[in-house]
Amino acid sequence: MASRIAQWTLDVHDVNRMARFWSEVLGYRIEPRNDGSAKLWPPDGAPGIAPTVWLQPTTADKTGKNRIHIDLGTDAGDPVGEVDRLIALGARRVDVGQRGTEPFVVLADPEGNEFCLLDRPPRNA
Amino acid sequence: MASRIAQWTLDVHDVNRMARFWSEVLGYRIEPRNDGSAKLWPPDGAPGIAPTVWLQPTTADKTGKNRIHIDLGTDAGDPVGEVDRLIALGARRVDVGQRGTEPFVVLADPEGNEFCLLDRPPRNA
Numbered sequence: 001m002a003s004r005i006a007q008w009t010l011d012v013h014d015v016n017r018m019a020r021f022w023s024e025v026l027g028y029r030i031e032p033r034n035d036g037s038a039k040l041w042p043p044d045g046a047p048g049i050a051p052t053v054w055l056q057p058t059t060a061d062k063t064g065k066n067r068i069h070i071d072l073g074t075d076a077g078d079p080v081g082e083v084d085r086l087i088a089l090g091a092r093r094v095d096v097g098q099r100g101t102e103p104f105v106v107l108a109d110p111e112g113n114e115f116c117l118l119d120r121p122p123r124n125a
Numbered sequence: 126m127a128s129r130i131a132q133w134t135l136d137v138h139d140v141n142r143m144a145r146f147w148s149e150v151l152g153y154r155i156e157p158r159n160d161g162s163a164k165l166w167p168p169d170g171a172p173g174i175a176p177t178v179w180l181q182p183t184t185a186d187k188t189g190k191n192r193i194h195i196d197l198g199t200d201a202g203d204p205v206g207e208v209d210r211l212i213a214l215g216a217r218r219v220d221v222g223q224r225g226t227e228p229f230v231v232l233a234d235p236e237g238n239e240f241c242l243l244d245r246p247p248r249n250a
Contacts, residue, residue, distance in 0.1 A: 006198030073131030
């Protein structure tokens with residue numbers, strides 16, 4: 001028996017703004033919830049194991065670099081174009097001490113949560 | 126064009142200990158890296174989009190609840206048994222203000238990073 005990564009959860013200040021951003025980044029559908037949170041669902045046809053995203057409201061402020069982040073990959077084979085697209089959506093480049101030669105670009109979402117865009121998504125076996 | 130969630134990255138104090146824990150939780154294979162980090166790979170036969178895990182060493186201490194966490198799901202249909210298994214591996218129950226009636230159990234890994242086990246993994250349409 002093993003568990004699988006089923007969902008990625010963020011505590012956010014502005015659920016609507018963050019839902020819009022992440023839904024556009026991932027191509028996910030927004031489901032607003034009655035409790036003020038939002039669930040983001042993979043597009044129809046995505047494999048059943050594609051993780052959902054859950055944005056829950058918090059009043060706590062972000063302090064320091066997040067200990068956990070996600071890395072994105074694009075299968076379109078154009079990571080440079082994808083960085084431009086992410087920045088147009090509201091992401092920005094951030095410095096977390098990287099040298100600039102790593103095989104990824106470090107970005108932050110509109111609330112400053114760090115994430116990376118990998119030059120190439122990891123390929124299982 | 127859209128990106129997908131390709132990897133889940135944690136900053137950790139003890140890469141070996143955390144690699145063992147998370148590899149057993151997820152059934153992933155450990156690849157130690159020369160830079161002191163470890164990459165965890167989904168089992169052979171997992172769908173190509175199953176996210177990898179990357180554990181990178183840090184000296185920074187965890188402060189407060191992580192702003193980002195993952196939620197696990199088990200397809201075996203026995204979340205109670207899975208909680209027992211996770212605790213035997215080194216997880217512990219934590220209180221982040223939950224009422225106890227939520228459809229998930231809140232746990233922390235050996236370095237205190239919060240994660241949840243969902244009663245049922247989300248089902249895409």
